[in-house]
Each structure stands twice: as structure tokens, then as C-alpha cells.
Amino acid sequence: MKSIFTKTTGLSDRPFHYCPGCTHGIIHRLIGELLEEMNLIENTIGVAPVGCSGFCENYFMCDMIGAAHGRAVAVATGAKRARPDRFVFTYQGDGDGASIGLAETMSAAARGERITSIFVNNCIYGMTGGQMAPTSLVGQKTSTSPYGRDAMTMGYPLDLPKVLTQIEGAVYVASVSVDTPQAIKEAKKALRKAFQVQRDGLGYSFVSILSTCPTNWGVTPVEALEWLQTKMKPNFTLGELKVPATEGGSEA
Amino acid sequence: MALLMKGNEAIAEAAIQAGCRLFYGYPITPSTEIPEYMAKKMKAVGGTYLQAESEVAAIYMVYGAGAVGERVMTGTSSPGFSLMQEGLSFLFAAEIPCVIIDVMRGGPGLGGLGPTQADYFQLTKGGGHGDYHAIVLAPSSVQEMVDLTKEAFDLADYYRNLVIIAVDGILGQMMEPVEFPPYEGRKLEPKTWAASGAEGRSKNNVISYYLTPEIGEKENSRWGAKMLRIKESEQRFVEYRMDDAEYAFVAFGTCARITETVVDMLREEGINVGLYRPITLWPFPEKGLSARINQIKGWMSIELSAGQMVDDVKLVVNGKAPVGFYGRQGGMTPEPEEVVAAFKAQLLGGVQG
Amino acid sequence: MNSALTKYKFAGFGGQGVLFIGKVMAQAGMLSKQQVTWFPAYGPEMRGGTANCSVVISTKRIGSPTVGKPDIAIVMNEASYHKFVDSVVPGGTLYVNSSMVPELRSREDIRFVRVPVNEIAHEIGEAKVANIVMLGAMQAITPSVADDMLEKALMELAGKKPELAELNARALNAGKEFAKNL
Incomplete structure (x- = not known):
């Protein structure tokens, strides 16, 4: 019988612990596939964050380091500078990359660290059970914004990829989603480019991926995809926001 | 032949001689000669000096480099050392060898730049969370700063434990005659645990958490046994x-x-x-x-x-x-x-x- | 070398080379097979343009490298004079840069040696060697190391450029000559 799909060798056989309808699994698969397709599994050092994806070292078949909350990019910097020949990526949530680790993200971008950050934005803190994130939308109800995020006192969601386009050392910045088959294809394309930018030694590459959290949003998986499409997308800049100079300039 | 050298510079030179090729740090008085020396000398030996955005980032850069199995060091002074405490706890739990220099100055708060030994509790009782200890070495001359720095890297690798060299601002700043005799190190095992890229072997994870309390207790007991072993073998006076x-x-x-x-x-x-x-x-x-x-x-x-x-x-x-x-x-x-x-x-x- | 342990303080404006002559003394002590320490004031003390360092030269192990009560002190400016004049031990010697410090003698129990080092350095043709002139004066009156050790230390630390070495040697001698004629 002809095989039309096999699980990537970039991922282990361990079942994901993620909730039904969560898109971490899809993003993991894309990364696993790319590690395999780009022949990177044995050359890669991945850095796991703290958050829902804090156990992702169990899934990726490359060597992995578990970081403290917010420190994944610093850990990746230390590893990459120690082993410049290795492919080094961080996998982070919105709390990790845009709140507690914002200084690390910005500074690594400014230094043009030859690492790739995969930033999974679901507008909420999943692991701790649905608290407000730096990316939570104005009006969004969470357990620490029970009356809705009030812009006057809690500010606005941070559009991190858009900010990063302003930083010289960030040479590839993309903001994608995984809510439709087409979007998943686009996301994989962006990840591939980000990985290649690091392989080419061009600088920091960053891919933001809009993701769902049905459990903490309090909706069904299908409703979660609708919420992502109708509520999240208007609040975050989408697309390839910055590509390397070799692809037509340092600005998108 | 003896050289007249500042304590901070002597530590940095000793680290390079011990095979440390990675230094991540953030300048702070009275330890700044350490990053300055590293910034100047690492290039010549093919190593890396990187100025981190904060001591918080610096200690996790150390964590990253140590996790891939390289000899790595940072140097700081008390307020910066305070910022590193969470990292020390993580370094212990992930059993990542590294060397940290704390050139102690006045506190609490911003304190002063003058010499103190007031980080003693933080150094020896665990300034970060959880049951852990660093091996803490306290030289009292510039020569001893050299000798103990070289040994610190071996101790760190041998026990897979963080080692801190604690000096006060006077020792960091003073000059004394110092020699760099050849150092005969400990016999060390290859770092087969390191997350350096899974070439030709199964993958490694270097992590610091446990999924269940049962595993948590087992891990803590194992670390406790290691602490006892260090207590038994490494007391010096x-x-x-x-x-x-x-x-x-x-x-x-x-x-x-x-x-x-x-x-x-x-x-x-x-x-x-x-x-x-x-x-x-x-x-x-x-x-x-x-x-x-x-x-x-x-x-x-x-x-x-x-x-x-x-x-x-x-x-x-x-x-x-x-x-x-x-x-x-x-x-x-x-x-x-x-x-x-x-x-x-x-x-x-x-x-x- | 009459004393087993000599404590020095070198003080002045930043740029007057007081840390440097402290290092020269420490180096000379080391070359003489004695124990030495050199310790700079650092941090806020350094701001505002003043600098000082402590040097200890001893025939036995040195305890604290900090010097609260120097046997010998050099003060190159007036601020340093006021800061350290009372700290010198009774019977000690205070070398004063008389080019910059007015005739002040607030104590009877120490020796004041006033040397117009700026003028002497100017005559030599290089204002920057005023510190070396003072080192020469100190060597003539209260030596802790042999002349050749001091000269060797100066050579090692100042670099071996012939014109620089020659200039320093002249400055050192000028200081010695001035002190001998006091």
C-alpha cells in the first residue's frame, strides 16, 4: 500500500499533553518536519520555555535545554555563542517572549543573535490557568482581568513582531497563523525561511504564530478558531513583516 | 616569574588558563576588571566575551553555554549577584557546571561600592529557591584567587555543580605578586549528558523540572546525596x-x-x-x-x-x-x-x- | 631598609600619576623579594577627579592591604593634603607638591618635605613626569628599596622606549638632587 503520510522523525512518539483544539501540536509538527527536511535534527539545540509548551523537549527529537520563564532567548544566546555551528531555536509563549522575557527578546534582536525564536501567541496564560497576557485583547476577560482588559489601567496588547521590525539585527520577522490548512502552509514557509536565515548567518529570525486556547478562553475548539479569526487577527499585524536585504531590502 | 596583578584580572587570566572560552557578564563595580580583561583577551584565544543586557540574562547565557558542555564563567558584584539568584537555583537543578565570581560590595540596596562580606548568607544558604548549594570558595590573596579559579572549573565539572568564588572588593581591586604555575587538573569524565547536538547518539535534555512529586522527591534526594558527598570531600581551611x-x-x-x-x-x-x-x-x-x-x-x-x-x-x-x-x-x-x-x-x- | 613594614599612601588629582608611582613602588618591592600589596581607592572616591592608592612593602606576610595610617605619604594637590595630613603616623614623612599646595604645616610630629615637582618637571621639559620627580625625592630621603630596584621597576612599568626611559631617569634624578639639597 502506498504511504501518503508518515509522522516526521523530528518528533518523538510521545503523545502531546496539549488540550483538545490547542494548536501547539500543529506548530510542533511543522518544526519537527522542518528539522527533518532541512537535515537539522542532529545539529540542533532547542530551548524550551516555561508555560504550556514547557515540556516540548519531550517531543522534539533534537537536544533540548529547559530554560527559566522568560530566559529562553538568553539560554539560546549562551548555547549559540558556545556552539556557533549548531542550529539553535527557542519555542516560547506570549508571556515568555513578550512579558517576562521582553528584555531578552529585544536585546537578542538588537545583537542580531543567530538564533530563531518561535513565538506562540494565544492572548492568554495557559499553563497557569487563564490569566491576562501581554497580548490579551482590550476587553478580553481573563482570571486576572475578570471585568475585561481595561486599556486605561492595563494597557494594550503588544504587537511584538511589529515592534521587532524596527530593530536592525532582527533580519527576518513574520507573523502567521495556523487556523486553516492554507495558513498552516504559510506558517511552514515562514518557519523554513526563518531557519534558513539562521543557517545563512544573517541575524535574528522571529516567527510569531497566532494560536488557540479553547480551554482558557472557555469555548469549543471550533469556536476558538473563529475567535482567533474574528478577534485576534484584527489586533495583530500579519504576514512577512521583514525579510533579509538579499530578498529585496531590510524592510518589508 | 611573579607578576604584579589585580585580583580581578588574575581571576580572569586564571579562568582562561583553565580552558574557559566563554564569558557572559554585565559591568558592575568593583568587579568590572573581570569583563574588561575578558573583552580584551578572549579574542586572542579564540573565545567569546559577550556583554549581556543584564545580570539576569548573563546568568542564563551561562546556563545555555554550560548546558552544551562548555567551560563558562560570569563575574559580578552583590546587586548583580542578587539578580542571578533564580539562575543559580536553575543551574543547580539542571546540574550545569559553571563558575561565578561575586566581588562583594556594600548593601543592602544599592549600598556602596566598598568591600564587604555581607553576601555570606546568600552565598552559603542558597539565595535562590529550593534546597541547593553552590560550592563556595573564598580566597584571601591574589595568588589564591588564581589557584582556586583554576580548581573551580574542575570542581564544577567533577560534581556537575555551580561553583562560586567569593571575594570582597579589596581582593578584587588590590594588586599582589602572582604566579601562574602549570595546573594539574582532576581526571574528568566526558560530558555525555550535554545538549550539544545529538550527532551519532540519542538526544539529551538538560532540564530542571519534574512532572510528578514522586520524581521531585527522588531528584531532591539524589542532589542531597551529592551535597553530602561534597561536604565529606571538599571542606577546606x-x-x-x-x-x-x-x-x-x-x-x-x-x-x-x-x-x-x-x-x-x-x-x-x-x-x-x-x-x-x-x-x-x-x-x-x-x-x-x-x-x-x-x-x-x-x-x-x-x-x-x-x-x-x-x-x-x-x-x-x-x-x-x-x-x-x-x-x-x-x-x-x-x-x-x-x-x-x-x-x-x-x-x-x-x-x- | 630600616623598617620591616612600610605603609604608603599616594594621592592627587586623577592624571597626576599617583596610582602609577604606587605601582612602581610595589613593583620595586616585589623585585627586591619583599612582600607587597597595592590597593587603589575606587568607586565614588575616584569621582570628582581625586585618586589615591595604598602600598605596603614588608619583609613578612602582609595583613590588610588598606592603609589607614601611612608611614609615608605623597600628596600632589591641596585636597589630598587636607585629606591625608592627619593620617600620617607620628614620626612619619609627608611629601608635599609645593607647586600646588601652599605652605601649610598643621602638625609638629611628622616631617614635611616640600618639593616643587611641577616646576622641576617643567625644567626637564615634560610636565607629566612630576610624579616621577616626587618619587625621586622620596627615594632620596626615605628609601624602602635599593636605587637600582626602583629604576628597574620604573623601566618595566613605563615601557622600554629609550626616550621615555631617559626622561624618567632624568626626572627621578632631579627629584633626588632636589631632596638631597634640602
């Missing part, structure tokens, strides 16, 4: 005129140097005193001190703090003799005469001499 001493001072670092003068002064007055100088602050050298318990009529801890190590002395003396304390704070250092007077007042009842 030096004694000065202790053989016939009736009273003993306990002091480390710069305070030990000052106290040597104090011992000589009191001996000239016919009072038999000695100095017990811990070289390892953790493990605290209990064994050597215990061996003197029946001989010593009174102990006195001399520190650049409000009295921190004195607690450890009291734990070992365990009420068998009085334990006095004299210290200066905020960047001040005691003159030997002050210590002599404090000793007489506290341990001789102010009657002799």
Missing part, C-alpha cells in the same frame, strides 16, 4: 598559629589577612590566639573546627558584615565555648587595634592586657 592557641578567630578573605596581624599583636602580649580560616564557605569546614573544640576557650568571628558566618561557627561550637563577633559594615574595614580591643572586651572580659 587553613590554620594560623593554632597549635597552642587557647582562643581562636575565624575569618575569611580580607578579614583573615587583617586577623593574622591581630593574632601576631596578641601573641606579642603573651595571649595565645590563632586563626581558623575557612577556604570553602560551603561546605563550611566543620571538621577542622570541631577538631579544635576541646582546645579553644573562646571563639571570635571577624567579618565585613553584621555577623553572618558567626552563625555557622556557633552551630559547630554548639555552646561548648563562648563565640564572639566583631565586624565592620558598609565598606569599612577594621583596623587590627579595633579587633584586639573587641577580643579583649568580649572574650577576656576586658581585664587582661
